[in-house]
Amino acid sequence: MEELIIRFTTQMREALQIAGKYKFRVPKSTKFQNVILTGLGGSGIAGSIVQNYVFDKIKIPFVVNKDYFLPAFVGKESLVIVSSYSGNTEETIAALETAIKAKATVVCITSGGKIAELAAKKGIDCIELPAGMPPRSCIGYSMLQVLRTFEHFGLCKGVLAKDVPAAIELLDKEEKDIRRKAKTIAAKLLGKLPIIYAASDYEGMAIRFRQQLNENSKVLTWHHAIPEMNHNELVGWRDKDPNKVVVLLRNETDYDRVQTRMEINKKVFKQYTPNIIEIHSKGNSYFERIFYLIHLTDYVSTELAKLREVDATEVAVIDFLKGSLAKV
Ligand SMILES: O=P(O)(O)OC[C@H]1O[C@H](O)[C@H](O)[C@@H](O)[C@@H]1O
Numbered sequence: 339m340e341e342l343i344i345r346f347t348t349q350m351r352e353a354l355q356i357a358g359k360y361k362f363r364v365p366k367s368t369k370f371q372n373v374i375l376t377g378l379g380g381s382g383i384a385g386s387i388v389q390n391y392v393f394d395k396i397k398i399p400f401v402v403n404k405d406y407f408l409p410a411f412v413g414k415e416s417l418v419i420v421s422s423y424s425g426n427t428e429e430t431i432a433a434l435e436t437a438i439k440a441k442a443t444v445v446c447i448t449s450g451g452k453i454a455e456l457a458a459k460k461g462i463d464c465i466e467l468p469a470g471m472p473p474r475s476c477i478g479y480s481m482l483q484v485l486r487t488f489e490h491f492g493l494c495k496g497v498l499a500k501d502v503p504a505a506i507e508l509l510d511k512e513e514k515d516i517r518r519k520a521k522t523i524a525a526k527l528l529g530k531l532p533i534i535y536a537a538s539d540y541e542g543m544a545i546r547f548r549q550q551l552n553e554n555s556k557v558l559t560w561h562h563a564i565p566e567m568n569h570n571e572l573v574g575w576r577d578k579d580p581n582k583v584v585v586l587l588r589n590e591t592d593y594d595r596v597q598t599r600m601e602i603n604k605k606v607f608k609q610y611t612p613n614i615i616e617i618h619s620k621g622n623s624y625f626e627r628i629f630y631l632i633h634l635t636d637y638v639s640t641e642l643a644k645l646r647e648v649d650a651t652e653v654a655v656i657d658f659l660k661g662s663l664a665k666v
Pocket residue numbers: 378379380381382421422423424425426427430472473474553653656
């Protein structure tokens with residue numbers, strides 16, 4: 339896993355090439371009434387992050403779907419982006435079949451599997467990714483193709499040409515510092531329950547970190563977003579527990595009232611745990627900050643795996659689950 343994280347900016351460069359070369363079958367002038375991205379785990383998360391980004395830009399509804407089913411409104415006027423790295427995730431295949439039946443415009447993002455087969459059979463747009471890696475390590479490949487699709491249909495602009503190259507430069511420059519920071523953070527997480535908080539527009543990022551701690555470090559963790567957690571979860575902070583560690587993902591650009599909330603929240607957390615880690619992003623654009631945080635927290639997850647003496651790559655329990663499901 340660590341080797342894949344080390345080559346993250348190489349992956350991003352390759353992802354830019356894949357995006358640049360891909361020629362869509364569906365014309366860019368096609369207009370939609372809504373957009374749905376369907377995908378699970380390491381492939382669905384790109385959708386959640388892009389959803390946070392386009393929230394204040396996109397003029398039509400955009401729903402991220404992590405299930406077998408699609409919303410009832412999906413029809414001829416919908417764009418359905420099907421994201422599955424392996425192309426074999428049963429929930430995503432089911433959603434693709436529903437999208438085809440509903441006559442939606444479909445774009446698949448995959449390295450192969452049944453989804454690539456179905457896309458070829460039906461003549462559907464399919465952006466192919468290099469195969470053979472764990473899906474969660476391919477977020478650079480998948481996120482850039484989601485952005486490519488959005489840019490093709492005029493749903494956002496400038497990210498691939500400007501923000502992503504700037505992010506690559508930033509990560510290459512910061513690589514040593516990021517790795518050093520990751521080791522320090524992982525040491526503070528060891529043996530504790532991490533509780534991740536971020537501003538709402540970085541909730542996708544908080545989920546990504548949670549998922550990486552689950553799959554790579556093999557730990558339980560939870561996340562919540564601010565301001566929403568100020569209206570419920572904050573009241574749950576009542577018992578002193580030095581085994582909890584709060585991880586605040588912070589950005590210079592976080593809305594000022596949210597930053598004020600974080601400061602007040604810290605005062606509350608401090609009454610119950612001495613462990614508060616603040617991770618500050620770097621970068622001048624949303625995606626520079628996102629890729630900075632992804633890269634840093636990916637390393638945190640593998641450093642924590644090393645400290646816990648677990649294999650970051652294996653997901654035996656998910657294999658067991660899929661094997662059991664296949665028998666039913
Ligand atoms: O991207 P996909 O191939 O559809 O996989 C979706 C998910 O499937 C499995 O559960 C893996 O353990 C996850 O890491 C992965 O993110």
